[in-house]
Every structure is written in structure tokens, then in C-alpha cells.
Amino acid sequence: MKFAQEFRKALQREGFPEKWVHSAVPYGQLKKCLKKVTNELKELGLDKDTLAQLAASQKDPSAVAFHYHLDGKLTDSNHFRPRLTFFIHLQDGVAVDAKLTPSTRDFLKKVVSRTGETSDSPAYDVSHARPDISTKSTDSSPSAEQVSLPKEEHLSVQQVEVPLVFDGEFFEILQTDVSNLDALQQEEQDKLGKEITLLGQDINKATKPSKGRRARGDLETWRNIFELYLDARIFFSTRENDHGARTSAQAVEQLRWFQDQVLSRKLIHGLKLENSRQAYTRFLNMNALLLQILKFQEINSLAVTKILKSKSSSAFAPMSPPSPDFSLTIRAEFDKRTALGVSRAFPVTVQSNRLLAGNVAKDICAQMSNDLISVVPQLDDYLCPICFAVAYWPVRLDCQHIFCSRCLVKMSRKGERFCPLCRADVIMRAGLEHFDSERAAFLREYFPKEVKEKIRANERERNKEIFGPDYSDSPCSMM
Template structure:
């Protein structure tokens, strides 16, 4: 009852739209339905302990394969209704259930099933003394499963089969068979119908929200493309936005690439990282540095978009926890073990984090990537911008100063792929198109790199005391 109350309070506290709240997992209804399932199983003599024993017990087939004495399958798939099915294999002698794993109550119930007093779906496998090797279940691998000799002993008053067969005065051995019985249950179908229909409803809601957010991301991406377009004769906020997005990527709001905590973040951690990002932007005064009023509006839209993603993430997280809790409670009260199989059977979208991943990837590709990053154009040797860019025959790009140094040292191999292409580079390897792109989008960085190159070249020509001062008119 504690989690049910916390779940309701969390939905109310976050001020989700009424449609979202109506689509949330009906945890309270599922708990009531679970009580009906537990009561139905208890009336059949299949309490949690008995089911745990049956599901754990195995026997060997005639081919030597391990076969469980009981199984519980959900059936169907993500796009079709679930049809749970509890199947039990029992050993019969003259119509009497002899499985040692059964409690007296469950043995009596299964006896009624096998005698036709309860409508069932069953399959018989007769096993006489001469055809015992054709039985579905033979020598058991678990002490809970009856052996052929043990079954015969129970039927004949404790005498072994071998002694009976060796005695000329012994009567014919009772007919033995293994019967596969599908136990008719009602309320487990009701439980999973309710859970599956609500997960489908959440899937539909997620699809709608994903489409709406996707449109907002695309619209913001178009606006960012206009605001960060480089220009010579009018104002641009390209450098300010580059710094904003570098902070955003450093924050790793929704996904971490660090070795210590790599992977998707929880909603609590994502909120913490988003707050850190906003604080860093404010501390550096980047908003006040924007030259265009539209940039401030775009930044507000960007924050609202992240808040909406965080809101969706938290709603999904709450419902995934609710599903996990109710399935864990189902397994605890029935021992049917559906916690592992249900997520793979019911929905690959809601119970996974594919929606959050898709939307975050779209933010990166359509919004953040509108501003080229310096890190994507750095020289692998000096780790500064690769200007002027030299593209070797192996297609790797280095700055011209690093290539000249490698040639002076007679280094033939590319530092990246080890192909012997360095000494083959000449003026034809200068990538003029990439150089123009760098001049356009990285004016500050290319000017600094050019000054650094000029200084280094001057020191080589005039000595360490060289200073790149302006010419003086005497």
C-alpha cells in the first residue's frame, strides 16, 4: 500500500496533464486483481510453495532432455493479447496421481482434472511395463519428480517393479501414463489483460508525445541554423552558442559517456545535470553576451525542450517502476516467475528507453550540431585546430606545421593508421575547401593558430629572441 500511495502522490506532485495521469499504470487495480489470482490458485491447491516446487522439479525425457514438471507461459507477443497458460505434467497409475511433488490438496485437484470433472486440455501418454521407454517423462533429475520405480512402488504397496516382474505369482503391473494438463485459470488472464492494455495505452501516448517533441526539436534546429550562420557584415552569436553547447555536452544531461557511470541517467541525476548546465551558463554571463534578441528566445526554448524531455523521462520511469513492483509482487505471491519474461513479451518501447534515446539523439543531431565544434577539427598531433589542413593520401587530416615537422624528421608513417604517406605530401594535399570552412566558422581559432604558426616559423628563421612585433616606421 505504501508504493501505491507514493505513486499517486508522485503523479499529482509533478502536475502531469490529466490524460497522462489517466494513462498511468493502474497499480491499485492490479493489486486487487492479484489478490483474486492468489485466491484462485489457493482454491485449486496450488499455493506459492507448491508452484515453486513444481516449477523447479524436472524429469528426463526419453531423449535425455530435462523437462519441467510445470511451466507458466504468457504466450502471444507485443502486438497480440497475452494468453497465460499454466501447464502441469503428472504421473498416473490406473488414473491415480502419484507425483511426490504434489501436496494432498493439489493432488486431489489434479486427480479431478485427469478424471474429467473439470474441463481441461490434456494429452495422455500411456506407459505399460513393455512400453515404458516411450514415456515422455522417465528418470527424474530432481527428487521432487517421481521415478518410474517409485511410481510402481506406490501403486503396488511398496514393492519394487523388478521384484514384481521376477515373481511368477505377481499380477500384471498397473498401467502407467504421463498426462499434460493445462490448469484453467481466469484471474491471471484478467490481470495481464489489464496490465497489457495499459502498457499499450502508454505506448500510444509516448508515440504522440514523441511526434510533438520531434516537431519542436526540428523547429528549434531551423531557428538555430539562422542564428548561428556566420556573417561578415552583421551580428552573429555563433561563438556564444558554441560555448553554450560545449557546456551542454559537458553536462551530459540524459546520457553519460564516462566509464564510471556510463549509460542512461535517472530522472533525478538528469535534473541535477540540467541544473548544473544552467548555473554554468548564468555564471559565465553567456545570456547577457547574446547580441541578437532572438538568441535569448531560442535559449529559453532550448531549456523548455530539455525540461519537457526530463518530464517525459520521469513519467516513463515512474510507470516502469510500477510495472516492476507489481510483477515482483505477482511472483512473490504465486511463484510463477513472470518478471523476466513480461518485459520482452509486452512492449519493446515503453519498458525500454528507446524513446528517450531517440529524442536526445535528435536534439544532438538537429540542434547542437548546428554549431560546429572545434574538437571535431583538431589536429591529432598538436591537439589544436588543424589549420592549414593537410589531407594525406590515407584521408587523415593534420595541420600544416605538424606535417612539415614530421617530414623534417623523416617520419614516413601516418600517426593514425601507420601508412607510409607522410613523405608523399606536398602542396596538392592542402584541403582548400576545409580551410575556407574553418575560416568561416572558426575565425578566432584560425587566427590564433596562424599567429602561432608565424611565431614558430619566425623563431626557426631568426632565433629564440624573435618577437612578432609590428614594423616600425623610422
């Protein structure tokens, strides 16, 4: 089954909005335009086999060379002006190179025969072979984009530029569509970003500890939900062994694991407030939308890759297919039909901040962390770096690092002067003015259990210092 049919089926199967489907890569239109490109090249005697043989021969720096440049202009018009240029060594009007293959020599004879020039001419000109072909001849050393010649040889280098018509049309269509997809993805990403911000504000309001026991209970439940969500690493992983953005297939598995864990731990039943339950539904819908955006990006990236290049492991690697039946062998279309080798040049030349950049998951996950997950404080963010318990009676040193007062007292008694984190000489200068009263109030409000336990632990440790190591705070028992 042809890729174009699979592409259309994938767009329909995933249930994308109609606006998205209409904005997808016009794969069929590109295939038709590509056929025009191949026909145009054949008319010039530059069929794919000839160009492939020329490309193979020009690996030797002394061989006849051709270059194909896309020359995408960095302007708002996203204009492409592809250029096909040949640099041919001449001697007495005849193309010479001892390492040319017979097929390459046949190709050059065709070019010479079109000019009507004889072998007695000092150089040949193919400008009249076709009205839009330009030539440039030089006896000096070639420029950076020309082929260098051995010093002992004094050969003329004829530069022949063949500005094609339909290849420009092909890349204009592709660049325009990529730009439109970038705009669409930016629009959807902005909508999702606003929903993330609003959801964070709603959860923050619903779980204020000052609103009562049910709000404090929901706060603890949300804390557990977000802890699971961070462990799932659904769309982006920061772990060393699988660092980076997830594919849509991986994201589906991780999202399923997260939901299963929430259900098995009965966390939904822990949300007592209606606002919290509605917020959880919105949270799941938001993740589903992000997953849909990721799938749409993958499908279109795959289409761009399919139309251009031959290997998924080369410079512009596509994302993994969105579903197993969409997994097709990525074969060159433009390169396979023309042998012009654009698969590496296009991803560098094309302007794409979204579709080909593949950073949607990273951007959204960063916003989730800043605007949503952070509204439910996690205990790990408020631990003392020394005792790894909640940093109650927090002391903010001059270096701005925060520790619990008990740990700093013990360090100062030992004569330790330097901050354990940055090694600044600040511990001996700490006093009552360094007590962070706002942070202490925050910890009492959001982590009351942990604060009470820390106070009891400090009292036990202080009493042991006063009454000796055998001190016990267990209640007395009557015999």
C-alpha cells in the first residue's frame, strides 16, 4: 500500500480536528510536483542514473563536480531558489579527466553536442542549449564551492548553472506547508499553555490549607497525583538512560501507567471537593490533547522525511511512527528520483521552529512544571540538605542557601564555618536576623505533619544533650 494512502488513513484514524487535517502535509501534491521535476531533469539529459554516477565520481577532488544548493532566503517570504551547478574541467574545448567513468564521459559529450561547438574551441558554452542556462568560465583557481584542480594541470573550469523550474515549485510548496504547520502548532500550544495556567490557578485555590480540612486532604491527594505524574515522565524524561522527548507510542504507555497507578491507589476517591475532581478531569484531557499534538507532529514529520530522504538515522531523523501499522520503510522520494541529495540540505535550510524542531513536549512539560505542578508544593523541595528532613526553623544564610537551625547550631559548635553547598564563609555570621519567618509560616501551612515531627525530633535531640544519651521521651509506666 502506498505511503500517501497510509498517510490519509492515519490522519483519519487518529481523529484529528478538521482544521488540522486540512493543514497536513500535501503529500499527493508534492508527489505530482516531484514527477515534474524528474521529467524536467530527463529532458536535460540529467536522469537519476547519470547524476548518481557523477556524484560517485566527484568523491575524488579532481573529478567533474556538480552542486545542488537550495539557497533558502532568511526572509518572511521563505523563498527558495534552488541552483544546480556543474564545474567541468576543459582542455582545448573538450572535457578531460582521467578518472571519469564512461557514462560520465557520455553525459559530457551530450552537453558539448548541444553547444554546436567544435573541439578546436578554447572553451564551450552551453547557454544556447536552453534559454535559462547560464555559464561562467574561469582559468583561475575555483572558488570555495568549486572543485580544486591539481597544481601541475592548467585546465579551464567551465561553470554551468542549470536553474530548474519545478524543483523550486516543489520546495516552495513544502516550505509553505511547514510554515503553516508551525503556525498551527504554535496556536494549539498557546491554547494549551493558557489551559495549564488556568488549571494551576484553580487547583491552587481549591487546595488552600486555610479553607479547611477537606481542602488540606485534597492538597495531600494532589501531591501524590503529581508525584506519580513526575515519576511517569510521560512526554519528556530527564533520566540519563532515556533522556529527551518521548515518542507518541512511548507517551501512550507512560500515560496509561500513570492512570493505572492513580486508580489502584484510589487517589480519585481522595479528592473530596467537586472543584478538585473537575480539575483532575481537565488534567487528563490536557494530557490527551498534548498527546494528540505530538501524534500530529510525528505524522507530518514522517511525511516530510518520506518525501525527502532515505534513512531515518541521517541528519534529519523522523520521530517514531504513531502506531505499529504506520511503520513504513523510509525511502527516498526526491533523492531517489533525482539523485540530487537534498535530504541533508533541506532540514538545515528550511525554516521551522516547531514541526521539524520537535520541541513541543519539552516546552509544554516545562510550563507544566512551572505553572501547574509547582502550585502543589512537594516535600523534597523543602528538605534540609544536611539532615534530609523538612527544614523547619529555616535559616537563610548570606549565600541564600537554607538549612534547619538545628543543623547549623551543630555545625557552628564544631567550628565549621563554610556552607556545605557553596563553601562560602557564612555559618559563623548567622544570627536571629537570618531566620526566614515567611518560609516557616509556609511550611507550617503546607507541611503541618512534617513540621510537628521535626519539632519533636529536635526536642528529643536537645534533651539527650542535656540529660544524657539514655534519655527517653517515652511516658512513665506505673507498676
